[in-house]
Amino acid sequence: MTKPKIALIGTGGTIGSLGRGPFDIADYATLGKVMDAEQLLAYWPQVHEVAEVVAVKYAAVPSTALGPKEWLELVRLCDQVVAEIPNLDGIVITHGTATLEETAYFLSLTVKVEVPVVLVGAQRPSSGLSSDAGMNLANACRVAGDKRARGLGALVLLNDEIHAAREVTKTSTSRLQTFRSPDFGCLGHADADAIAWYRRPLRKLGRETEFDVRGLATLPRVDIVYCYAGADGAAVEAFIAAGAQGLVSAGFAPSFVTPALGEAMTAAMAAGTPIAASTRAGSGRMFYTTRMQEAGFLNADNLNPQKARILLMLGLTVTKDRAELNRIFAEY
Template sequence: MSRPKIALIGTGGTISSMGRGPFDIADYGTLGKVMSATELLAFWPQVAEVAEVIAIPYRAVPSTALGPQEWLELVRLCDETVAKHPDIDGIVITHGTATLEETAYFLSLTVKVEVPVVVVGAQRPSTGLSSDAGMNLANACRVAGDKRARGLGALVLLNDEIHAAREVTKTSTSRMQTFRSPDFGCLGHVDADAIAWYRRPLRKAGRETEFDVRGLESLPRVDIVYSYAGADGAAVQAFVAAGAQGLVSAGFAPSFVSPAMGETMIAAMKAGTPIAASTRAGSGRMFYTTRMREAGFVNADNLNPQKARVLLMLGLTVTRKLDELNRIFAEY
């Protein structure tokens, strides 16, 4: 059986990091040794047994250093990679786990290439004892080369599990099974003998979306306001003053906020700042009650706050109308 041809874009992160020894699985970041895509492939030559991999130069940094500017660059790089290598079967992007879910969801909504895009990370550096880096990388290449992965938007691969970018989130600081899709579960498993698929996501992604960011130099600023007992409206006012074009409310489950914060949010929405109502619960839909609807909140559905921020940023590139933003959150 022929091996798939995969393009590997490295952004850094734990999967590409090197520690001081096999037991350095926490302080390796202070060493500052992060491999490029080429170096990572040399460190894990076993990956060549499952795929022919082409290293695509990008950068090697912690994922805490990646954000909207890099998201736009990665979209363009995916386009350029397919144009330069039209025979590739898929793209794998290595990424630190801290912001992996946000990058993956943005790519899922914006990348227009036909080949699968799989975002992969690791919980332990490549030099760590029992590191998951090598197996995750190999499995990501296997998934990216699987024709059944096409049309699903960006996918996330860790711990032998395939997740939809929209649904997956990091749930543990250090456990191997940290990436979960709380409401619906994974799409499938990557086993030793086969890739086993079990379901397909229904929300629009990739080429089906209305978002075309390839000509954009920046994205609208959107900030997240976290709710807690006794919170006032200071954070709302500060973010608006800093230039936020939209906000996401990480409210109490199922979506409410404190009275003081609510008053400030309503004033901000009346002044023209859209606010998407999500929750800090970690799973479940927000309740779009009469009170929330009449106040003018955007319904973030079951997106967690960081994913709601990504979608609101993209939504604001095409509209600022409440009904249209609600449509976007219902479709994506």
């Protein structure tokens, strides 16, 4: 059987990290040893048993150092590797787990290549006893090489589970099963004998979307306002003063905010700043009540605040019209 050809783009993170010994699974980051894509493949040569892997150097940093600038670079890099590597079947991007879900969702909406893109991380460094890094990396290459993974947007692979970028989120600080899709579950599993698929995402993805960011140098600034008991409007005012073009409300479930915060948000929306209403609950749809509609909030549906921020950033690259932004939240 012919092995799939996979481009491995390394960004760093725990999956590429080395600690002081097999039991260093907490303080390894202070050592600063993070492998690039070539070094990671050399550390885990078993990956070559499941795929022909071509290493692509990009970065070797914690995912806390990755953001909109790097997202735009990764979109262009995906185009580049498909153009330059003949007969490529898929792309795997190694990534730290802190911001993996955000990078994945951004790429899911913006990458236009036809081959699958799979993001993979690890909860334990490669040097740790019982590390999940090697198996996750091998399984990500298997999934990226599976033709059934095409057209599903960017995927996330950890702990043998395949998740849609829109739905998945990190739910535990250190457990191996940290990545979950709370409302709908995973798309399938990377099992020992087969890649088993069970469902497909329905929202628009990748080549279907209206977002073409390949010529952009920056993205509109969007910030998240977290609601808590007694919250006032200070954060709203500060973010707008800092240049925010849009805001996301991480409200009480199902989407409410305190009276003082609501007043500040209503004033901001009246002055032209769009605000998408999400919730800090971690799962479930935002109820688009008459009160929320009349106040002018956008409906973030079941997107968590960090995903709603990404979609609003992308939406603002094509329109500032409130009705059109609501359409975007309904379609993506």
